[in-house]
Amino acid sequence: MIQVTNLFKQYGELIAVDHISFDIYDGELFGLLGPNGAGKTTTINMMVGALSPNEGSVTINNEGFPTEPDVRKRIGNAPQSLALYDELTAEENLAFFGRLYHLRGKELEKRVMYALELAGLVDRKKDRISTFSGGMKRRINFACAVVHNPEVLFLDEPTVGVDPQSRNLIFERIEELKNQGRTIVYTTHYMEEAQRLCDRVAIVDHGKILALDTVENLITTYGGTSVIEAELESLPDESINLPGRLVGLHLRVETDTPLEDAMHLVESGVRFRTLRIDRADLETVFLNLTGRRLRD
Amino acid sequence: MNSILFLALKDLRLLARDKFGLFWVIAFPLLMALFFGAIFSSGESGASRLSIAVVNESSSSVAKQFVEQLQQSSALSIRYMSHDSARTLVGMGKLAAFVELSDSAKQASSFFLKDMPVIKVGIDPKRKAESGYLQGILTQAYFVLMQQQIMNPAKIQQAVDDLILQIDSSSTINPETKAVMKRFFSSLKQFTEYLSINGADSSSSFLEASPFASPPIEMEEISVDVDKPRSSFEITFPQGLLWGLLGVTMAFAMSIVQERTKGTYLRLRIAPITRAQILAGKGLASFLACVLISVILMTIAKLVFGVRVVNPAGLALAVVCTAVCFSGIVMLVSVMGRTEQAVAGAGWAIMLVQSMVGGGMVPLMFMPSWMKVLSNFSAVKWGIYAFEGAIWRGFSLHDMIFPLVVLTMIGVVTFTIGVTILMRYEQ
Numbered sequence: 269m270i271q272v273t274n275l276f277k278q279y280g281e282l283i284a285v286d287h288i289s290f291d292i293y294d295g296e297l298f299g300l301l302g303p304n305g306a307g308k309t310t311t312i313n314m315m316v317g318a319l320s321p322n323e324g325s326v327t328i329n330n331e332g333f334p335t336e337p338d339v340r341k342r343i344g345n346a347p348q349s350l351a352l353y354d355e356l357t358a359e360e361n362l363a364f365f366g367r368l369y370h371l372r373g374k375e376l377e378k379r380v381m382y383a384l385e386l387a388g389l390v391d392r393k394k395d396r397i398s399t400f401s402g403g404m405k406r407r408i409n410f411a412c413a414v415v416h417n418p419e420v421l422f423l424d425e426p427t428v429g430v431d432p433q434s435r436n437l438i439f440e441r442i443e444e445l446k447n448q449g450r451t452i453v454y455t456t457h458y459m460e461e462a463q464r465l466c467d468r469v470a471i472v473d474h475g476k477i478l479a480l481d482t483v484e485n486l487i488t489t490y491g492g493t494s495v496i497e498a499e500l501e502s503l504p505d506e507s508i509n510l511p512g513r514l515v516g517l518h519l520r521v522e523t524d525t526p527l528e529d530a531m532h533l534v535e536s537g538v539r540f541r542t543l544r545i546d547r548a549d550l551e552t553v554f555l556n557l558t559g560r561r562l563r564d
Numbered sequence: 565m566n567s568i569l570f571l572a573l574k575d576l577r578l579l580a581r582d583k584f585g586l587f588w589v590i591a592f593p594l595l596m597a598l599f600f601g602a603i604f605s606s607g608e609s610g611a612s613r614l615s616i617a618v619v620n621e622s623s624s625s626v627a628k629q630f631v632e633q634l635q636q637s638s639a640l641s642i643r644y645m646s647h648d649s650a651r652t653l654v655g656m657g658k659l660a661a662f663v664e665l666s667d668s669a670k671q672a673s674s675f676f677l678k679d680m681p682v683i684k685v686g687i688d689p690k691r692k693a694e695s696g697y698l699q700g701i702l703t704q705a706y707f708v709l710m711q712q713q714i715m716n717p718a719k720i721q722q723a724v725d726d727l728i729l730q731i732d733s734s735s736t737i738n739p740e741t742k743a744v745m746k747r748f749f750s751s752l753k754q755f756t757e758y759l760s761i762n763g764a765d766s767s768s769s770f771l772e773a774s775p776f777a778s779p780p781i782e783m784e785e786i787s788v789d790v791d792k793p794r795s796s797f798e799i800t801f802p803q804g805l806l807w808g809l810l811g812v813t814m815a816f817a818m819s820i821v822q823e824r825t826k827g828t829y830l831r832l833r834i835a836p837i838t839r840a841q842i843l844a845g846k847g848l849a850s851f852l853a854c855v856l857i858s859v860i861l862m863t864i865a866k867l868v869f870g871v872r873v874v875n876p877a878g879l880a881l882a883v884v885c886t887a888v889c890f891s892g893i894v895m896l897v898s899v900m901g902r903t904e905q906a907v908a909g910a911g912w913a914i915m916l917v918q919s920m921v922g923g924g925m926v927p928l929m930f931m932p933s934w935m936k937v938l939s940n941f942s943a944v945k946w947g948i949y950a951f952e953g954a955i956w957r958g959f960s961l962h963d964m965i966f967p968l969v970v971l972t973m974i975g976v977v978t979f980t981i982g983v984t985i986l987m988r989y990e991q
């Protein structure tokens with residue numbers, strides 16, 4: 269378990285992280301969702317022990333601070349910036365970071381190979397990073413965090429600026445790693461990603477946590493109503509009690525239970541020509557919490 | 565220790581792959597040394613000529629003729645001067661040798677060149693090749709002169725004809741004496757005709773056989789003081805070397821900023837190694853690169869350009885201490901800004917000023933005195949000074965202690981300041 273207690277970080281006047289606390293359970297995929305400048309990277313850097321907080325503390329696996337060598341060995345971090353040596357090859361980068369974690373010889377070779385496969389770049393292992401596309405660099409940046417087989421993995425916006433294929437590959441790999449029982453902390457400003465991957469999500473803005481729960485619960489609690497929009501084939505019988513508003517053949521229903529309502533309409537004999545259900549999502553949740561959209 | 569070395573090797577590998585960086589580190593300094601070395605040396609003398617001083621204090625005409633003969637030699641570049649200045653310049657190594665002709669020296673016992681003084685040659689005993697070469701040229705000039713004096717058959721025949729005519733027309737000589745004289749001079753004429761028919765062959769063999777033909781050369785050993793540069797490369801190579809070290813400094817300062825801005829430094833910081841190990845790795849990498857550049861450039865200087873190393877142990881210490889100095893400066897320069905552009909701008913500005921006042925452009929020995937005072941604030945000056953000390957200034961180890969301590973101090977102080985600022989950046 270990772271425990272974050274009352275973490276606070278200030279740069280001059282600017283408060284980057286404002287007294288936040290949360291726990292992350294073992295084997296969980298935990299998301300930090302928030303716009304640029306929300307304080308996600310600052311939080312991660314304090315959690316991995318690269319930055320010392322002004323107040324508060326982080327303990328990992330109840331063992332202690334992330335600055336202790338024993339704890340450090342178990343942590344992997346893929347920084348938001350592409351933290352690679354451009355003039356080294358993919359293989360050399362992985363081997364270098366593997367050695368930093370005291371891997372040697374056969375074991376190192378095996379882990380480097382594993383990481384190359386994870387990144388889907390085995391055939392490019394002898395090429396320098398400077399010759400890679402943005403997506404390939406992201407994948408190696410991600411693989412470098414995993415090369416030493418860490419129990420806890422921090423991924424800071426691992427899909428920024430990548431092509432759809434690379435993004436899908438990274439998603440699949442993250443799910444694989446989670447299925448192996450690893451604890452993963454994932455930051456993003458893409459709500460679709462948080463929604464797809466994360467068990468629980470903390471919504472952060474201006475250094476504060478606005479809400480923290482499973483995606484379902486967040487939507488139920490803060491998402492507000494869903495909307496059913498439908499074109500009917502014909503005007504229904506007078507006897508059917510239609511919810512919402514009917515204008516001509518166009519029906520619009522605001523409801524907390526859209527699926528159930530749609531089923532009920534079908535059962536009572538209403539025929540749809542088209543049907544669309546707009547469910548609340550994390551975007552709506554963020555909008556409702558802050559009055560702003562996630563991406564401006 | 566293992567981790568430190570491993571970190572350092574990564575940095576050296578990155579430097580080796582940076583073609584542009586390598587240019588500034590090796591090619592540019594070498595070009596500087598060669599370019600300015602060539603410019604300065606062409607001003608001194610034609611490279612292939614032997615520069616000598618001629619001191620002619622003899623009043624005899626034969627000495628004058630001898631000097632004229634030397635003047636015609638294409639192998640010599642001659643400057644005329646007094647005995648004292650000739651001695652000084654040879655003693656400083658500025659001129660290869662001096663040749664002196666003086667009436668006070670004992671007369672050569674030459675039958676043919678009557679008033680020829682002894683030829684005195686002053687030369688550094690270490691210059692064996694030049695000494696032999698010069699003696700050859702002197703001998704040749706002496707022979708030519710001798711030959712002109714005694715072995716011009718046409719001249720002699722003309723003189724004999726004139727003489728016979730005079731004897732013929734003389735009214736004061738009685739006829740019997742006239743007859744004896746005419747017979748004597750006629751046979752002399754026949755003898756010279758015989759000589760001219762058989763040509764130079766007979767004359768040279770005659771000269772070689774002659775017991776008094778070897779030229780009266782007297783050698784004097786003049787030991788050259790070591791504390792003067794003997795070739796311009798002895799000045800320009802330490803300069804070039806310091807440019808190389810500035811190149812290394814900038815390359816590594818930039819690599820540190822890049823680690824910070826790209827985030828690889830973040831990876832290093834959260835790995836199970838200490839900050840001290842990371843910094844030591846950086847320091848070791850720049851230290852090794854500095855040492856490597858110094859060794860490469862000094863090897864080229866010594867093997868190809870004949871730059872002397874008067875004090876090898878001193879040179880080794882100079883290499884080590886300048887490497888310490890500039891490794892420290894790497895750390896300081898790397899924190900002079902948060903972005904690569906800021907560090908590159910500030911870094912080169914500092915490097916160029918240091919080089920300008922420190923003798924990287926105008927050699928220290930040519931600086932006006934006020935600039936020499938200013939130069940004490942430049943790490944480049946102490947670097948060049950230490951290298952020159954070991955190369956040609958003839959410093960003993962004791963003389964070298966001061967510049968070496970200054971260099972080490974600069975290294976330690978700048979490293980400490982750099983690390984302190986870096987730690988502030990990290991917060």
Ligand SMILES: Nc1ncnc2c1ncn2[C@@H]1O[C@H](COP(=O)(O)OP(=O)(O)O)[C@@H](O)[C@H]1O
Nearest residue numbers: 279282284302303304305306307308309310311
């Ligand atoms: N080293 C720093 N110095 C000054 N301000 C910083 C520094 N790092 C981050 N900040 C500021 O802290 C806030 C949070 O930044 P960050 O944690 O990077 O946000 P996010 O990762 O969510 O985009 C931003 O306003 C940013 O400008």
Ligand SMILES: [Mg+2]
Nearest residue numbers: 308309310348
């Ligand atoms: Mg960020």
